[in-house]
Amino acid sequence: MSKQRLRFFEKSVGQRHITDADKYLYKAPESTYKLVIIGTGTIGQEHMYVATLLGRASIHGIYDSQKESMDVAEHNFSNYSDQSLMRYSDLVSACNDPEADALMICTPNHTHFEILNVAMQSGKPIFLEKPMATDLSDADAIVKANDNYASFIQIGLQYRYKAQYVEAFHEAQTRTSIGAIKTISMSEHRPPFLDKVGQWNKFNKNSGGTLVEKCCHYFDLINQMAGAMPVRVYASGGQAVNFLDFDKDGAPADIDDHAFVVIDYANGVRANFTLNMFCHDFTEDMIVCGDKGRLVTQEVFNIHQQQPSTATVALELGEWGASKQTDVTYAREIEQSGHHGATYYEHIAFVDQLDGKASQSATPVQGLWSMIVASAAQYSMKTEQAVDVKAFMHDNNLSKYLR
Ligand SMILES: NC(=O)c1ccc[n+]([C@@H]2O[C@H](COP(=O)([O-])OP(=O)(O)OC[C@H]3O[C@@H](n4cnc5c(N)ncnc54)[C@H](O)[C@@H]3O)[C@@H](O)[C@H]2O)c1
Structure with a gap:
């Protein structure tokens, strides 16, 4: 220590x-x-x-x-x-x-x-x-x-190291406070994609698409919280506001700025994810309901008032036990160092791995699963149909990962 x-x-x-x-x-x-x-x-x-x-x-x-x-x-x-x-x-x-x-x-x-x-x-x-x-x-x-x-x-x-998710995973999976998890709702409301070198993030061919580029974080979290294989993905979304007049060398931006995604998991857990990228400030919410209670996390980052972010977790158990609402924001030096402290704890995990210790950091196969959900959602948006994940994986030569 x-x-x-x-x-x-x-x-x-x-x-x-x-x-x-x-x-x-x-x-x-x-x-x-x-x-x-x-x-x-x-x-x-x-x-x-x-x-x-x-x-x-x-x-x-x-x-x-x-x-x-x-x-x-x-x-x-x-x-x-x-x-x-x-x-x-x-x-x-x-x-x-x-x-x-x-x-x-x-x-x-x-x-x-x-x-x-x-x-x-x-x-x-x-x-x-x-x-x-x-x-x-x-x-x-x-x-x-x-x-x-x-x-x-x-x-x-x-993002798995953001304070509110560390606490939420502890409540839901270690303490099992809310009982058997049944539904997961996540959302991100935020400003548009920022300017980048060569504006690579304005084009699907460079980024992989908005749900891959940005939302792989959330699909990783939802996958970990659901604890099973996704079986069906349905999504609707598009480009409503951002970069409608943007072009680079004559090529117009083609990235989506909002989406609604529904995911069914093999163990019966149902999840949804909402993205909106034409808001002025950053808010991230996750609500997990089990058969004994509800867990609500929120992160608010108000860039215009130049306030530090706040992260909260609420546990609502009704008659099943004690409910609580907690501010879980990381220590200020760490919170301000990047991604509200998540990057700091990610570095601890990386150096732990260099030391040969086990860590909870994301593996390539977890990275792949976050992309499978994101890509299935993008495919669903394109085809306007629900995507059967097994068939989707078969079509993409990924059947070996089915479990
Ligand atoms: N984990 C997170 O929360 C998080 C946050 C932001 C960005 N990202 C990821 O980090 C990556 C970079 O994003 P960014 O926001 O820093 O973009 P950026 O445009 O600000 O920086 C990218 C840098 O890479 C350089 N670059 C481009 N092609 C290169 C090459 N072939 N060899 C060497 N350098 C090259 C560019 O010149 C630029 O300086 C992306 O994959 C992005 O998705 C992750």
Whole structure:
């Protein structure tokens, strides 16, 4: 067990007179591993910051195909770290630096498969951002490659580390407070997809589609909560408001901005998911009903008032037992470090895996299942029919994963 850290005091101006020789509570742990970040855009920089905040691994080097991204990442890094960074000029040298212990792939979705293939030649542990790929055949190939890989691949489905879901899983699955789970409702209301390098996320061919790109997180959570195989998916959605006048080199944006998805699971659990991407602020809700109670989680992030996020969990048991409503927001330094603290706990899981310890982090096969639901939902939206998951998997050469 590592000692307590009090980052509030560690970072406060009034504590700067404490010299390195006297630092105990304010001292970062010795970092054990050196990381290379491939793709230093929005999430690559978040990983650089979070790894440094955690301190168990250091950022050794960076590589990005756009010079501006490397320049900005290096500049921002210098605001919180005095370490120097290796800057690689190509992917192969970034992946094969003998000094580096692990690679984090943080490039756009359509580049994951190709970059992962190069990265795997190094034999190093790999963190691969979500979604693992843009289509099911590449995702299947990644699962197969991982099965024969001597090291490990962790997928960046870190929403499972958001405070409200950690608590909800504990209530529903460890304490079984709400009895047998019967229904799961999730929703995300948020602003449009942000600007990106090359605007890759405005096109389905680069992102895999909105439900793959964004909602793989939620389908991963719903799959874990349902605890069974999805058998039927029905979805309706489209592009109502966002990027209707957007084009790049004459190609119009084709991404959906809202959807309703219904999923039936083999154990009788029924789930639904709602997405709306033309709201002004971020709200995420999950309501799980069992035969003994109801669990309600909410995360609110009001960017316009520039308030920190809040995460709450309510347990409603009626006459079955004690009900409660709890604020579960992570400690402020951690909450503000990225994705309301989820990325911080994802890094703990990654470094634990580097230490050879078991972790609850997302595996490639879980990444694939999140994509199966997302892809079936997108197919349902296109065909306006319910999708039988078994038949869908058969058509996509995925029958071997049926269980
Ligand atoms: N886990 C999460 O919550 C989360 C959040 C945001 C983004 N993501 C994922 O992270 C990835 C990157 O998203 P982002 O928001 O940082 O995008 P971004 O556009 O901000 O950054 C991507 C970076 O990758 C670089 N890049 C593009 N092609 C490259 C290549 N072939 N080799 C090296 N560098 C290349 C770009 O120049 C850019 O700097 C995507 O897969 C996205 O889905 C995950």
